[in-house]
Amino acid sequence: MAFQPIYDAVEQRVWGYEALVRGMGGEGAFEVLSKVSPDQMYRFDQDCRTKAIELAARLFPAEEELKLSINFLPKAVYEPAACLRATLNAARRFSFPMSSIMFEFTENEEVRDTGHLTNIITEYRRHGFTTALDDFGAGYAGLGLLADFQPDLIKIDMKLIRGIDTSPARRAVVDGILAIAGDLDITVLAEGIETEQEFEVLKESGIRLFQGYWFAKPAFEELPQVRAA
Template sequence: MPCRGCIVNKLEFEVKIEEPEHLHRLLAIFKPCNERAAEIKVSEHGHLMMNESLMRGFVDFCTDHLNGIEILFRTSGEDWLPLSSAEAVFDAKWIDGVIAEEAVRFDFQPIVDLKGKTYGYECLARFWREDGTRVSPAEAFAAAKTRGRLYALDRMCRLAALRMTADMDPAWKVFINFIPTSIYSPEFCLKSTVDLANQLGISPDRFVFEVVETEWVEDVEHLKRVLAYYREKGFAYALDDVGEGYSTIEMLADLRPHFMKLDMKYVRGVSEDSRKQRVASTFLEKALQLGSVPLAEGIETREELEWLRQRGYQLFQGYLFGKPGTFSEMQQRGARLA
């Protein structure tokens, strides 16, 4: 099966112009204006194929000289977009360097059990551009999505997190975020994760892959296949934003999550807010009904912790137990909490 994003190759742009006469007219005008225009190929579907350098010149030409002609483009089999969106793809090129250079490190935030003992850590990715400026995870993944590099960035982060935590105390669970919508074939796309765990000699049951982007679940069957593959290989997985993304108990039962995370917006002030208390109680009921471990994140006060603990929550995460820190800080913190 061909790879659709594991490796950051040069982008190839596919351009579609619906009317054949417009296509021939455009080429007749553009080719004399660009000495490299001969490198443009025409596919069997009548679409133009060109590299990024040519595409930049093509976009400039169309912007300056063509009006009223609908021109669409895409990269790597992604969705078709209007030509005006091409500049955003060009501007996001910096993410290619982040992926190629593996310019990521991780901070770790503790997850504790009912007794305050360290249960595990969530890996939180941190990124840098080539010039040394820091990039937020939201900005990095937005650029990767724009550029068609979402799977490549997600894969890089997953593998780097495995390497980083290989020497961690095996008694601790490692929660690693991943984006299931970036994975088109679990057997193919996730094989590298399984292979690396085997190479490092670490047991898959130490890792919990935490599903992000769960507020809108459009293809539940695909998500089920992805999670079933992880379960089959011995990994665990967690779902967050359950109240937002998974509206029915039947859907949750199909996904069979090992852990369910209560979002921090329902945790902050839960000891005093009756609406949040109702959400937290319903969430807990669902988790226990499914046999999932309920985990509350974003805890900042003792009052929040006590309310959740008394209701039956089993795992807890938040600034009350420690802010995210480096691997060495995590080790020292874990030794104190253990």
């Protein structure tokens, strides 16, 4: 696992860290997942959750309230309550607060059964976990998926972020997302920030949570130094 910080521009501190799957040679999540067969996907998903919690319990400063963001694959979850057992056991074993765990699912993964995904989110919230929709604005379902259920947080995809400081069209789209999120009481995070100009434009628009290389690149099994903004 590598960890990349999520920065809170209002509090001017790290809000949390996303745990990212990496190969032993530094391979990214897509390359790693491409080698996992369908019959191994459930075990792989469970092992990743446990490893992320174990590392976070060791690396996160005890005096700071930090979120741990874990990615999960809806198609790897056959029954929400049963699939949470390893997560709950890991949180207890490593004394990691369940209220500090956030689960992300990506819009880039086609969701054919929205009822199943709704059941997952309902069960996760019942245990106090935060839920997030990753890559918002660049996937299969877009606003239709958001209309079916509302996660606690959405992460605006970097394709909408890139060059937003010079693109009125991108600013208009992001402003629209912010308005909808505000009406639905959903927190917005901008991911993929690579320049100060992108950060400043988005901060002025009202976004407070940020993630991207401009703040810090992911660090393998350690917490990276974060650029103060």
